[in-house]
Amino acid sequence: MKSFFTHLECLSCGKVYPKGEYYLCPSCNGFLDPKYDYDGIADEFDPKELPFRVHSIWKWFEFLPIEEERNVVTLGEGDTPLIRCRRINEEVGMRNLYLKDETVNPTGSLKDRSTSVNVSVAKELGVETVAIISTGNAAASLAAYAARGGLKAVVMVPETTPEGKVVQALVHGALVLKVRARSMSEFYWLYREACSKFGWMDSIGGINPYRNEGKKTYAYELSEAFRWDPPEWFIIPMAGGNALIAAWKGFKELISLGLISRTPKLVGVQPKECAATVKAFRDGKDVAEPVSPGQTIVTSLVVPNPGPKSSLVLKAIRESEGTCDDPSDDEVLDAMRLLAKEGVFSEPGGAISLAAAKRLVDQGVIDPSDRVVCLITGSGFKDIKSVEMILKKPLIIHPTLESLEKALREPAF
Numbered sequence: 001m002k003s004f005f006t007h008l009e010c011l012s013c014g015k016v017y018p019k020g021e022y023y024l025c026p027s028c029n030g031f032l033d034p035k036y037d038y039d040g041i042a043d044e045f046d047p048k049e050l051p052f053r054v055h056s057i058w059k060w061f062e063f064l065p066i067e068e069e070r071n072v073v074t075l076g077e078g079d080t081p082l083i084r085c086r087r088i089n090e091e092v093g094m095r096n097l098y099l100k101d102e103t104v105n106p107t108g109s110l111k112d113r114s115t116s117v118n119v120s121v122a123k124e125l126g127v128e129t130v131a132i133i134s135t136g137n138a139a140a141s142l143a144a145y146a147a148r149g150g151l152k153a154v155v156m157v158p159e160t161t162p163e164g165k166v167v168q169a170l171v172h173g174a175l176v177l178k179v180r181a182r183s184m185s186e187f188y189w190l191y192r193e194a195c196s197k198f199g200w201m202d203s204i205g206g207i208n209p210y211r212n213e214g215k216k217t218y219a220y221e222l223s224e225a226f227r228w229d230p231p232e233w234f235i236i237p238m239a240g241g242n243a244l245i246a247a248w249k250g251f252k253e254l255i256s257l258g259l260i261s262r263t264p265k266l267v268g269v270q271p272k273e274c275a276a277t278v279k280a281f282r283d284g285k286d287v288a289e290p291v292s293p294g295q296t297i298v299t300s301l302v303v304p305n306p307g308p309k310s311s312l313v314l315k316a317i318r319e320s321e322g323t324c325d326d327p328s329d330d331e332v333l334d335a336m337r338l339l340a341k342e343g344v345f346s347e348p349g350g351a352i353s354l355a356a357a358k359r360l361v362d363q364g365v366i367d368p369s370d371r372v373v374c375l376i377t378g379s380g381f382k383d384i385k386s387v388e389m390i391l392k393k394p395l396i397i398h399p400t401l402e403s404l405e406k407a408l409r410e411p412a413f
Helices: 039-042 047-052 057-063 111-125 139-148 163-171 184-198 211-225 241-255 276-280 310-319 328-341 348-362 378-392 399-407
Strands: 005-012 032-036 082-084 098-103 129-133 152-158 176-177 235-238 265-269 323-325 371-376
Touching: 005 082, 032 039, 032 082, 032 211, 057 111, 057 139, 057 211, 057 276, 082 211, 098 184, 098 211, 111 129, 129 139, 129 184, 139 163, 139 211, 152 163, 184 328, 211 241, 235 241, 235 348, 241 265, 265 310, 265 371, 276 310, 276 323, 276 328, 323 348, 328 348, 328 378, 348 371
Parallel strands: 098 371, 129 152, 152 176, 235 265, 235 371, 265 323
Antiparallel strands: 005 032, 082 098
């Protein structure tokens, strides 16, 4: 397949740069955005060929910033199931509820989409070591893809990161550093200094301009799945909000190519105890201000200071005529129970999208007949400690029918 990537463009000052190891704009420190020859894509891209292509994000090769297919580092990420709910509709109050199940990605979370592009670009540029700071999912993902691509990986995680996420990074051979920092700012300072001093490729989604391109594929997959008539709502869990920004870019690309005629309304969701971007949306502000986070089980979405990129998140939500929401931990736990009834095992950071859907229906924001897609971002195996909060203990019985019959009378059965 042919590459249509052309250059990087600063979203603030408009300056352009060739493909290279750039992060923020060297001129104004603005965010860089990969650009493509959309006229060329329009001439050569044929949606009818999609069913016969590889089942991963790379079926959309024309829309991604890789020039040579041989440099693609993939584990089969993307093209994840779109599950129409059958068991929980009445409890949620919706008739057309769908789950975009990212738990089945190779390392169990949505991060694999962006990491595949990130590591592929690193390989194409001749980078030796990729690095990331993460609450866990991105660390595990980067370690796996770096191993697949023959690169070295360094991941820094908070000392409190769940062991399931740390183990994943370790098993793939990454250098894993648990940082005992006094604050997130101290944590980020160490990471930035290390990348600069040792020449590691910074793989943070808010900084690395290539990484988010992998998450554009949500827009493509949903549009294709709904026969180029996207759902009315797409509900996305947010930490920094990169997935939401990327999805919005993808939908706008499809609009510009005439493949769809409208876009979904986007909903950005954060936990009530750390919802800086949600607060900014409700207050009518253009940029989120830092907040002091409280205790929450939704640890994967805790970003007290989303920074300047929150302006792009807020702009996307408003352009799509969407909204924001901030469910409580109790509502997230209830959503985890509901997802389990549909056979989906989610960590809190994924289930929060369903919690938001239920709240927005109750508030009259979403009509019960609307087609709504909840993004379920990560597997419950990522955070067993939180999952245990909704479980009953297994029953221990003796190898007798009497003992079994007694167990069957328990309310759990």
